[in-house]
Amino acid sequence: MKIKNIMKIILYCVLDHPYVSVVDINLTTKCNHKCVYCEIGQGLMKKEQIKNETNSLDLEDLKWIIDQMNQCRIPSLVLLGGEPFLFKDVFEVLEYASTYLSDITIITNGMLIPRLSDSQIALLKRTNCKIILSLDSFNPETHNRIRGVETAFENAIHGIKILVENQIPVQIETVISLYNYQDLANVVRNADALGVSSVNFVPIITASNFSGVQAIPHKEELNPKPDHMRFLDDEFNEILKFERDHAIQTNVSDLKRWLQHYITFHAHQAPDSDFFFKYRLQRLICLNLYSRIKINAFGEVQPCNLIPSSITIHDNPNRSLVDVWNISCTQIRTAMKEQKYPEQCHGCYGPHSMNILLSTIKYPFSNRANIPGFLRETIQKLRK
Numbered sequence: 494m495k496i497k498n499i500m501k502i503i504l505y506c507v508l509d510h511p512y513v514s515v516v517d518i519n520l521t522t523k524c525n526h527k528c529v530y531c532e533i534g535q536g537l538m539k540k541e542q543i544k545n546e547t548n549s550l551d552l553e554d555l556k557w558i559i560d561q562m563n564q565c566r567i568p569s570l571v572l573l574g575g576e577p578f579l580f581k582d583v584f585e586v587l588e589y590a591s592t593y594l595s596d597i598t599i600i601t602n603g604m605l606i607p608r609l610s611d612s613q614i615a616l617l618k619r620t621n622c623k624i625i626l627s628l629d630s631f632n633p634e635t636h637n638r639i640r641g642v643e644t645a646f647e648n649a650i651h652g653i654k655i656l657v658e659n660q661i662p663v664q665i666e667t668v669i670s671l672y673n674y675q676d677l678a679n680v681v682r683n684a685d686a687l688g689v690s691s692v693n694f695v696p697i698i699t700a701s702n703f704s705g706v707q708a709i710p711h712k713e714e715l716n717p718k719p720d721h722m723r724f725l726d727d728e729f730n731e732i733l734k735f736e737r738d739h740a741i742q743t744n745v746s747d748l749k750r751w752l753q754h755y756i757t758f759h760a761h762q763a764p765d766s767d768f769f770f771k772y773r774l775q776r777l778i779c780l781n782l783y784s785r786i787k788i789n790a791f792g793e794v795q796p797c798n799l800i801p802s803s804i805t806i807h808d809n810p811n812r813s814l815v816d817v818w819n820i821s822c823t824q825i826r827t828a829m830k831e832q833k834y835p836e837q838c839h840g841c842y843g844p845h846s847m848n849i850l851l852s853t854i855k856y857p858f859s860n861r862a863n864i865p866g867f868l869r870e871t872i873q874k875l876r877k
């Protein structure tokens with residue numbers, strides 16, 4: 494995201510005035526993986542939610558959303574799911590979106606990329622589509638075990654090679670878990686060798702990824718433990734060293750600042766603990782609620798993908814997408830201002846990462862303990 498947009502979002506959020514920069518759409522709830530950390534993969538989404546074609550998004554809905562984005566000058570569209578390449582009209586959506594939008598991203602497990610036709614690959618290229626490919630390890634057994642499918646690794650790697658050969662920008666997203674925490678530097682080294690532009694590491698979100706769907710039981714136990722932090726630190730230092738001499742970029746310098754807090758929090762979380770007070774923030778404001786519209790596969794417009802909404806794009810065709818989204822967010826924005834945080838925030842890494850700066854700017858007095866740290870980091874960055 495451009496620095497100008499980041500500044501605008503911060504400004505508007507502090508002033509309580511939403512500024513949408515991204516629309517995320519779950520095209521489908523179907524998937525061809527069985528990931529250990531995902532409710533779809535673990536079969537927790539009810540059958541009717543997976544198969545229900547009657548209230549699922551269709552091409553006309555998607556064209557309407559894209560038209561709305563065009564009218565409101567929302568620049569970025571992210572398509573995900575489930576597995577977005579299982580949505581039958583994904584290429585029509587891409588074609589239509591590309592006439593209006595310059596920034597389109599698809600997040601995929603890569604399974605179907607080797608099966609795309611030459612013309613579909615050409616379309617990805619012509620529409621300047623970026624691909625974020627989920628890859629958790631360059632050890633085939635580890636990746637396949639996490640993803641529950643024996644051919645996951647070979648398809649993902651084949652997919653990356655096809656994308657790179659065709660000069661389609663590809664980034665890797667790696668979920669850090671108990672299974673791969675000692676394997677992370679290897680991801681960056683191999684990704685660089687394949688021509689991938691960046692690797693983004695995230696810990697496991699322990700709330701359900703899909704609102705209205707029961708979370709995987711004891712999901713937090715899939716995150717590495719505090720004892721593992723020293724191994725993670727070794728991996729991170731190796732990655733930072735590698736990054737200095739190579740083209741590939743990662744989010745490790747940012748991650749190093751907050752991952753330990755997230756892992757510690759999840760290791761010690763008591764049901765009634767209030768981490769905003771015990772850990773990082775005294776008062777929280779969430780960037781997503783002011784800058785990102787989330788639409789699930791049934792057309793529900795959510796405040797964020799973890800928080801449910803019953804308002805859909807179908808309810809009132811005369812209402813703009815941004816209006817629908819503001820209605821969907823009003824209650825939760827108000828609750829947060831009153832320091833009443835939804836339980837889903839406890840299972841999200843957002844409060845530990847991107848929201849720290851924003852919350853400190855918005856509530857400098859309450860969050861004053863964070864200010865010296867930020868000043869130190871800013872000075873260090875300016876010196877570099």
Ligand SMILES: C[S@@+](CC[C@H](N)C(=O)[O-])C[C@H]1O[C@@H](n2cnc3c(N)ncnc32)[C@H](O)[C@@H]1O
Binds near residue numbers: 530603
């Ligand atoms: C829900 S998936 C949908 C797109 C596609 N099926 C895929 O796996 O890339 C989007 C991203 O979220 C990641 N993800 C899934 N469950 C997660 C969790 N519990 N915590 C953090 N990231 C998760 C996936 O690895 C993937 O990179």
Ligand code: SF4
Binds near residue numbers: 525
């Ligand atoms: S993370 Fe993606 S690939 Fe894995 S089960 Fe969930 S939706 Fe499917």
